[in-house]
Amino acid sequence: MSATTYRSLLIREIRIETDDTKSFVLEAVDGLPVSYLPGQFLTLVFHNQLGEEERRNYSISSSPWINEPLTITVKRIANGRYSRFLVDEARPGDILLTAGTSGFFTLPESVPDTFALCLFAAGSGITPVFSIIKSCLVRYPNLNIHLLYSNRSKGSAIFQQELEALQSRYPQRFHCRFLYSDAMRLQEARLHVPMIESVLQQVSSQQTLFYLCGPFEYMRTIAMVLQGNGVPAIHIRREIFLLEKPRVQPIPPDTDKHLVVIHGKETHAIRVQYPETILQAARKQGVYLPYSCESGQCGTCTASCIRGTVWMWRNEVLLDEELAAGRVLTCTGYPVGGDVELRF
Incomplete structure (x- = not known):
């Protein structure tokens, strides 16, 4: 671009x-x-x-x-x-x-009437969650929504009044629980395993979509509890805010590869050689592809691999079924084992 x-x-x-x-x-x-x-x-x-x-x-x-x-x-x-x-x-x-x-932190094209929605947010992680809540309350009139929202204090909670107003407007469908680190009662201060499991008792693990947004360890813990209680991984979506750029893990030496990129109406031929990623090589050769985080965490650079194999040193956003369908991240990806063709 x-x-x-x-x-x-x-x-x-x-x-x-x-x-x-x-x-x-x-x-x-x-x-x-x-x-x-x-x-x-x-x-x-x-x-x-x-x-x-x-x-x-x-x-x-x-x-x-x-x-x-x-x-x-x-x-x-x-x-x-x-x-x-x-x-x-x-x-x-x-x-x-x-x-x-x-971004991939989105709803499916349609949500069955029998499903529920369960959201976990910490701090500013409420931002995309707030958009999803408002949207679902209007689009899906039979959908029950559960939110657990963690903050340091009531004063630091973003959209506190708006969420309380939605709770009053939709008391049968929107169930919101606020957690504050400065609360006097420890059981109400931080999200803990029994609290997560108590929410699971109110929904069907097979018919609920789970959305997590907050610090990495916060989301990792929730995901572990959910999957340990039978929630399919495909029903769990995570959004990472604070991006990290860890050191690239080495792979065996590789020769340069020919890469064909189809982007809109344009087709580009690019040469890529590790440790330069597909995105870096394209940019260096004057081809501007979609990107943002450059850390394998946001999905802006996602393309479809229609020929060859792409190895990624990090992927925090694509699910197993998307990987199986040939979706790859160009910001952390390298062609391996042969030439590659990608389509955006």
Whole structure:
């Protein structure tokens, strides 16, 4: 994607959510709608002091199904250059650049009436979850929704009042439990295994979709408990916020490979050799493919492998059935064992 294909977004309104979190109501300058699904994120494009492009993903907190304007919610991170810029410096009327929306933390095309939805969120992990909750309450009138939301304190809970309002409006369908680390009763302070299991007793493990968003260890623990109680892995979705870039694990030396990339109406021939990833090689050779995190955690760079084999040093987003269907991540992927053809 070249710079000419970026879209400009006007900051129409800024809302203060907590002491360190703000929501940004956005509007496309070209007047056309920005398409997205509940649970997805918006990729913003920035340029550092050297003029180099840097991308950051911010979860969308609005719902595309209830006629809300596109809104992202951003928590200020102490060492986050661009979250600090947005929360501290951005003003209504400013223009932001976007490479579009993406993400796999979404609902299936249809949710059966017999299913339930169970969501676990910690801190700012509520942002995509809030979009999913609002959307489901409108789209699926028979769907029961359970939310367990963990925070340091009531004052740090994003969308606290909005969630309480939804709970009052849909008392039979939306069941929300708030957990605060500063609570006097330890049983109400932190999420624990018996609490997770008590939720499982209220739903069918085979007919419930589970969505987890928060710190890595928080989600790992929940997923282990869920699967230990019979929840199929295919029913569990996770969204990772804080991206890590661990050292690439070496694989046996490999020769350079020929790679054919079909991106839209364009076809490109690229040479790739480990340790350079497919994404890095493409960019180096002037081919601009979709990407964001470059860590195998967001899925923006996903392509379909229609010939050959791609080895990935990290994958935190593609499920087993997607891997079996040939989906690969180009930001952590390398062609191995022969030439490869990818389609976006």
